[in-house]
Amino acid sequence: MAHSSSFRVRAGLAALGLLAVAAAQAASLNEPMAPEEFSACVQQLAGQTDLAGRPLARADFERIAGTAQYDDRVRQSLLVTTTEPTFWWDELAATTDEDRVEAGRAVLARSAPTLDRIEAQFGVPREIVIAIYGIETNFGPAQGKIPVLNAALSLACLRPCPETATARGSCSARERAFAAVRVVRDKRVPTEGWQGSWAGAFGRTQFEPDSFEQLAVDFDGDGIPDIIHSEPDAWATAANHLKQRGGWTMGAPVYIEVAIPPEQRAEFAATGKSIRLSDRAKPLSQWNAAGWRALAGDGTSQPLQVAGDPEAYPFLPVGLPGPAFLVTRNFDTLLRYNRSERYVMEVALLARKMAGGHDFVTPWPTDDPGLTRAQVHELQAWLVQKGYTEIVPDGVMGRRTRDAIEKERAAKGLPPGRRVGQRTVRLLMQPS
Ligand SMILES: [Ca+2]
Structure with missing residues (x-):
């Protein structure tokens, strides 16, 4: 959900909802935060524990947060996200490359019984769960190397809440710091070596502390939800997030690549920005009646037909020319997991490839496609x-x-x- 590689940095930033303010605040990220400035910030946060979304005593915060240190890698990562442009074709080429597809298939094959139970209990397809696992931590090893408490507090101090955020739980960076402290207080993570991404996400499926508090599941039966060491716990926790925050329609695809009728293409002409028209959701049969068609792997147009006739709406990552999609409510559910459209399409495409499906048919508008x-x-x-x-x-x-x-x-x-x-x-x- 929030990470350290170039892709992950972007995903983490989107998850934090910082994109809009990032440019305006970039200047304040030019220098490392001084130790006394960090201490003063932690003290100020201590005075705000009554704004926590879930109860947190000031004394507990002071005792635990008092051990945290400023980590400048958080600032450096924030800085990269504000200055380094990234492209759909680069990130999809890397996150859904053949190596990751093969590795994902191996996980699916070796863990079928556990994944059977997860599908049955949470109603989420195994390929989606394992695609999340593959993209978040490369199937386990890349869980991040920054102490989570340090990351969460550094981020809260580098990105102070607006003064208007006076309602409980109203500021996500502050809430993440409070949740990290509560998770330590409640002894839900190892006291030594609790590490994660620069944005404070940790474990095999990279949960932020506040999501972990609310959604972590024990699925290997030892009574302890442990998303760091246990694959079943991490997978079930990811599936639980999707189930609780939007739910999944089994059998409905996340996306269908489409051909838009020529006379309707003008409004989607390239803007360089994504076009996502969630207020236009209607059943696929109605899109079909309006002349929209699915694009098959061989580039031919097919009728838009899916069992249950789910609702879908247009999504064009970069406008036209470029791939065009109709996306379903499953897209929205993934977007609640990580508020990045690119992340959602990465998960969906990787899942589809692991199941034997094909890449997008329509080329991206570049003469220099991305690298694996x-x-x-x-x-x-x-x-x-x-x-x-x-x-x-x-x-x-x-x-x-x-x-x-x-x-x-x-x-x-x-x-x-x-x-x-x-x-x-x-x-x-x-x-x-
Ligand atoms: Ca467990």
Whole structure:
């Protein structure tokens, strides 16, 4: 739900609802927070425990939060999210690459009995649960390395609540910090080594402390909801989130890629922004009657027919030209899990590929499509050989990799930029 890689940074930011204010506040992120400033902020938060959404004694907050330290990685991650542009085609290429599809299929195969029970109890498809697992932590190992208490408090101090947020539970960053303290108070996480993402999400499915408090489930039967060590607990907790916050319609797809009738295409012409018209929801049969068609894997148009005739509405990630979709209420449910449209489509596409389905048919409006993680890894190894020894090849397009790309593009006489795709990576790595 909130993470540390370049994709995850973006997802975390969206989850925090900070995108709108990020640009305006970026200036305040230019310097690390001084230790005394952090202490003063923690003291101020201590005086606000009566604003917590769930009870928290000031003494408990002071005792536990008093041990927290400012972590500058939180500021640096926030800064990247405000300055580093990202693209749908890059992120989908990495998050739904063949390696992740294969790894996901292996998890599905080895855990069928547990996933049978999760499907039955929560009414959520196993591919969706395992896609979340794959994207959040690469199926377990990438749970984050920042102490959660430090992350939650640093974030609350770097992103202070508006003075108008005086209702209980009214400010998400503050609430996350309070929840992190309560989770420690209630001994629901390890006292040593409780680590997660820069945005305070932790465990195999990256729950923020407040969601964890409300939704964590014990599913391996030891009586303890443990999303850090237990796969069944982490999966059931993710499924429980989807069930409680929106629910799932089994049999309804998250999205259907569509062909829009030519005479209706004008209003979707490219704006560079996503177009999501949730107030236009109507049954698929009515879209079909209006001339909209599903796009099959071979690019042919098919009638819009799904059992139960679910309601759907238009969603165009980048406008036209570009892929166009009708999305269902299942899309909205995933959006409540992580408030990022891109995250939702990543989960849905990865789930579909794991089930044997195909990628989007309509090309993205770029002549330089995104790289898989294996390709990013190869590029990083090449950059290390070129002398960029600060880069650790991990398949993730982070800030250092982008810094090196910027320099290498200039050296090769390519137009300035901090990204490469399938076409430019070949130009870059060509022997000169
Ligand atoms: Ca358990």
